[in-house]
Amino acid sequence: MKLTVVGGGSTYTPELIDGFARLRDTLPVRELVLVDPAADRLDLVGGLARRIFARQGHDGRIVTTSDLNAAVDGADAVLLQLRVGGQAARQQDETWPLECGCVGQETTGAGGLAKALRTVPVVLDIAERVRRANPDAWIIDFTNPVGIVTRALLRAGHRAVGLCNVAIGLQRKFAGLLGVAPADVHLDHVGLNHLTWETAVRLGGPEGADVLPRLLAEHGDAVAADLRLPRPLLDRLGAVPSYYLRYYYAHDEVVGELRTKPSRAAEVAEMERQLLRMYGDPALDEKPALLARRGGAYYSEAAVDLAAALLGGAGSPYQVVNTYNRGTLPFLPDDAVIEVPAAVGGKGAAPLPVADVNPLYAGLMANVTAYEDLALDAALRGGRDRVFRALLAHPLVGQYGYAEQLTDLLVAHNREHLAWA
Structure with missing residues (x-):
């Protein structure tokens, strides 16, 4: 089996390599190709990758290259973990929105739109090369914003599934609090990428008993502290939101914090x-x-599990992924990309049935889905007016004055990455 990692020079990559080495019985990789245009980083990461394989007794071959076409040739699966513009672009995404009093963040709000505009054309070019090299290959997208990027891939007819580590991180957290094995914890995880809620925590499988009320009663303070949200809010919701919901539920508080401390991009760069x-x-x-402080915790386990299931191996049959809605959430279009538990196998991911969604969550999902549709249109066709409409539709912007100013700032800071600007 040949796997290719696009963005293989990322500092994330040793996390992935460690998972491939430890979980080789689940996903027997014979050739792993790391491709990246940054040759200096790739040499360092590739050297460590080979040493990790050797230490753990994995006899697979690790290849490093800057030749994308050669890297994807004959690959059974291609993992995307690229960052167009690098940490410098992330630094901009996290700072210029603050000039308008809006959240500066790399995956949501105005910064998230900027990243989508830079990323979607690049990802679609990569995917076309994958299709020409092997039309049966699977593309696993870990590149943010995952929902928009996965939607672009699926609309273009690619064999793609989106992946995020929020669900597996919460699964591991809850398992530790409850004193059970992670495999025994099944989440009723519903929403869009980086806009999700855990509405039930089941033991033993999708039909298991819901222990979320017990979890909140016994460990609500710890969960709230991790999310940096008030414990009473979790009690009133009766659900556990992802930590990205803090940008919506405590927007002004977050903006105040971001204006008075170093950006996350600066921390990550160091x-x-x-x-x-x-x-x-x-x-x-x-x-x-x-x-572990870099982010992406448990990414390797999630990636191995997903790749194994898609390629007919020993991966879990039920996993939280990003894929087409197809009627799962009736208040969203069929071609919206949602993040829910799904049955995963050689034919892809099929969302499992979802219980009726509280209007408190459904309304925000519908709003952000509409934004994502406009964002993808802007990424595919360009133009200042399309950028403006996407920003105006986003609930973290929503005012025309802000949308006008943010449009100018976005274009000014991303001109080198926007073919139409």
Whole structure:
């Protein structure tokens, strides 16, 4: 089996390599190709990757290259984890929206739109190369904003599934609090990428007993602290929102915080400098502890599980993924991309039935879905007016004055990445 990682020079990659090494019985990779245009980073990451495989006794071959066409040739699955514009572009996404009093964040709001505009054309070009090399290959998208990028891939007819680590992170957290194995915890996880709620926590499988009321009663303070939301809010919701909901539920509070502290992009850039120095140590043959602070926790387990299921291996039959709605949530279009538990196999991902969704969540999902539709239109066809409409539709913007100013700022900061600007 050949797997290709686009963005293989990312400091995330050793997390993925560690998972491939540990879980080789689930996903028997014979050739793993890391492709990235940044040759210096790729050499460091590739060297550590080979040492991790050797330490854990994995006899698979790791190849590094900057040749995308050669990298995807004959690949059974291609994982996308690229960042167009690098951390410098992320730094901009997280700062210029604050000039208008709007959240600066790399996956939602105005910053998230900027990232989508930069990313979608690049991803679609990669996907066309994958299709020409092997039309049966699966594309697993971990590139943010996952919902919009996956929607672009599916609309273009690619064999694609979107992946996020929010659900697996909460599953592991809840399992620890409840004192059970993670495999015993099944989440009623519903929403869009980075806009999700856990409406039930079931033990034993999709039909298991719901222990969410017990979880909140016994561990609500710990869960609320992790989310940086008030405990009474969780009690009133009767659900656990993802930490991204804080941008909506505490918008002004978050903006105030972001204006008075270093950006997350700056923190990550410094971590990356430290990690790359570590990766260059020929004695290092395991992922360093610092990597846990970089983000992407449990990404490797989720990626291995998904790839194994899609390729007919030993992956779990039920996984939380991003895929077409197809009537699962009746208040959204069939071609909306939702993030829910799904049955995953060789034919792709089929969402499992979802209980009636509280209007408190459904209304926000519908609003953001409409924004994502406009955002994808702007990414595919360009134009200032399309950018303006997408910003005006986003609930974190929503006022025409802000939308006008943010449109100008977005174009000014991203002109080199926008063919139409």
